[in-house]
Amino acid sequence: MNSANSIESIFHPRSIAVIGASEDEQKLSSSFLGSLLAAEFEGELYAVNAKGEKSFGIKIYPSLNDIPGPVDHVIISIPAEVIPSIIDDCVAKGVKTAHIFSSGFSESGTERGRQLEELIVRKAVEGGIRLIGPNCIGIYCPAARVPLCGMPSVGESGTVSFLSQSGGNAERLCDMARKRGVKFNKGISFGNAADVNALDILGYYAVDPETKTIGGYLEGVRDGEKLFQLLKDTSREKPVVIWKGGQSSVGVETAASHTGSLAGSSEVWTAALKQSGVVKVDSLEELADTLLAFQDMQPTAGKRAVVVAVTAGSGGISVAAADAFSDVGLEMLPIRGETKEKLDTFVPAAGAILRNPLDISVAGGNPDMLRKILEAIDSDPYTDFLAVYFNVDSALRYYWQARGLSPIEAVFAEFKKKATKPFVVILQPTGNEDDRAAMETNLARMGIPVYHTVERAGKAIANFTQYWEYRHGLSEA
């Protein structure tokens, strides 16, 4: 079995045993079992603990060996000192993959922790088991109905796969990005990376036909040269977006105590990621924003943006959009020629400024005008992509109070089907989050990427076009 195959099987266990699941369902060690049940994992599910009768209604077995059927995957959440003997049990039982949630290994900085980590890896490797962690929250695979640790649902399966050295950041990414409409194919938090590491996962995602975009949170790796070669090979085929934690000197020390990583200098990483064609991002939000762009937008290396601001009081936001987009290297050419003439025929002069950004307050209350504007820009030969700023609060206040925003959403739905160029919508949170979030959810379902500020939209689009420019450069070379 080659490495990619052994990783593939990690995500599709037919049976899982949660070692450490207890009668106290509030305990962190029980949460894996609870969330596998809530997410309706379709394989066999077992609980193991030295004591106790049932957890979430499932019989607790005193040991792995007592389980009648085969066990593909175990989730281990018990004190570190006990884990070596449990790995022996796993080998005896024929377990294929073991995910160790527990900490107390190399990340502790103690000699004992390092010894324990070496011991469990040796036992696992000799016994033919792939080890995930320790000190991590393990695997996520919507198609197999395996939820990320503690999450009560798997979400819709999609084309974005992620890897994360941090469990907390994996969980936050999953929570936040799913809400934004990102559909994950697979995910993994691999903590100390004692066995399965960033290279294994990236190598697998690189060849996995279901994975179209890769997102990652990394704190450091042992073999930087290999990693960057792999990233370079991978990003020739599909976009790789990396958030690198531990860029400051305090961050480096924190990363060391977090996952036992040698974080490396910020300058080295930045240069190496750039040379590898990787899209480097600097926060969780930017990671989610950028994955969303890759998921939903058709490729373009063009940087010529048109921004359309279509709600009352669009002047100030037009200035902000011009600043934010220019700041990240996007171009904003004036609207001209036939497109300008076309717009002049149906956009009233009062309350509209037909530059770029197009400041057309009245279109927020006029779905037909909005539709015609979008179509005119889509067919403009000097435009590569389109961003629409829509203020839900002011649109509801001035135009749609009693009626709701479905006429506007219908315009976006229709345009999404017809559009020949990528487009995004910017819905800024202000006072009325419920209506804004509902519109975001509706647009996300149509496959329209929604951003929360002009600055974040600009950054995500710039990251996106930068990658396609890199790919374009490769094919020219």
Added chain:
Amino acid sequence: MNSANSIESIFHPRSIAVIGASEDEQKLSSSFLGSLLAAEFEGELYAVNAKGEKSFGIKIYPSLNDIPGPVDHVIISIPAEVIPSIIDDCVAKGVKTAHIFSSGFSESGTERGRQLEELIVRKAVEGGIRLIGPNCIGIYCPAARVPLCGMPSVGESGTVSFLSQSGGNAERLCDMARKRGVKFNKGISFGNAADVNALDILGYYAVDPETKTIGGYLEGVRDGEKLFQLLKDTSREKPVVIWKGGQSSVGVETAASHTGSLAGSSEVWTAALKQSGVVKVDSLEELADTLLAFQDMQPTAGKRAVVVAVTAGSGGISVAAADAFSDVGLEMLPIRGETKEKLDTFVPAAGAILRNPLDISVAGGNPDMLRKILEAIDSDPYTDFLAVYFNVDSALRYYWQARGLSPIEAVFAEFKKKATKPFVVILQPTGNEDDRAAMETNLARMGIPVYHTVERAGKAIANFTQYWEYRHGLSEA
């Protein structure tokens, strides 16, 4: 009457007439009347229109002159060409201030627009009227129950006053910052600044005893030298936070067509604002974030931060916080000495990393431990301020599912009363926005500034300490 007095009276009209309010209550021109009624403006309120009987149940007068009582303030929302004759009516009626919402003046870039603007200013000045705008949404004063254009409530009165060249940005700031717990004292959107301009407003806010912090969105001014002198004088007394729109070349052009401003080069503004002791911010979010810090935190020029991450999966966010805080020049010294010893007595070694950031997952489920940690850091001699990262989703999932977060909120409430140092809470939006927003609202009511990401918290705190460092430098000199 000196200039500050004439500006003071702008915010406290005893009677308002809305010129252009119509029977069609959905029309933008009617929204001023609707929102004054919804916000329960306590003075006399009149509607004026050449035709129509009633608007929002209020009698429509055919002209200003037909109104029986005196009129302090008018809001004008009719086509530009008609406005000069309305200003004549205002003079005849003894109106004190006129706010012109309508556009079609100098910002249009036409000769006719410029002429009209000159005409109305001349008429107003000769007639003793202060003119706000044109092309703006006017005044906001919670104490006088005057809402910002179209907004149905005034919010609680506080200590932060703002000025904005853009109506849209004023509205967005007001919407967003109020939701975050910023309490405004006064606000004004002054558009083209044909008469009342940034200098007038700033000069008034500088001496207004009710205004403790000033926030502003500016696109450009006619007399830069005077402005920067005034900013310098003002920021010796109270913090001034400025978002400057039109920093890119496209942004400059957009600003010109938006409010007819000469935006000036980005470099000149940045240098001049810095020399004036002004806190310069680069987005609407950063403006709101920074105003919140000034409103709620006791002054400190110290940059030594301690971050406490107290929910499951805090390792990754600790790395991110270390990076984000270091990136903006905040210092993160290791926890040491007596404070470290104190923490060691009650924080369990497993699942806690007692560095800085303090990564104490278990405290998210243990209010008593959280309280003792906060108190220990507050009395640490090497710490200037404290930031607590709390993940609402994971806290609810692992600890508080059935019980809710009130025990944690109670710890923050108690600590806010006792704390000798400034502190902020970071509540990152992930999947469960309702519970997160509810906790944010509760903490905001306690006067605790809440930020949405470690990056934004770091930036706001850095802006805040930078100002107090500037003030400290002045007093030393």
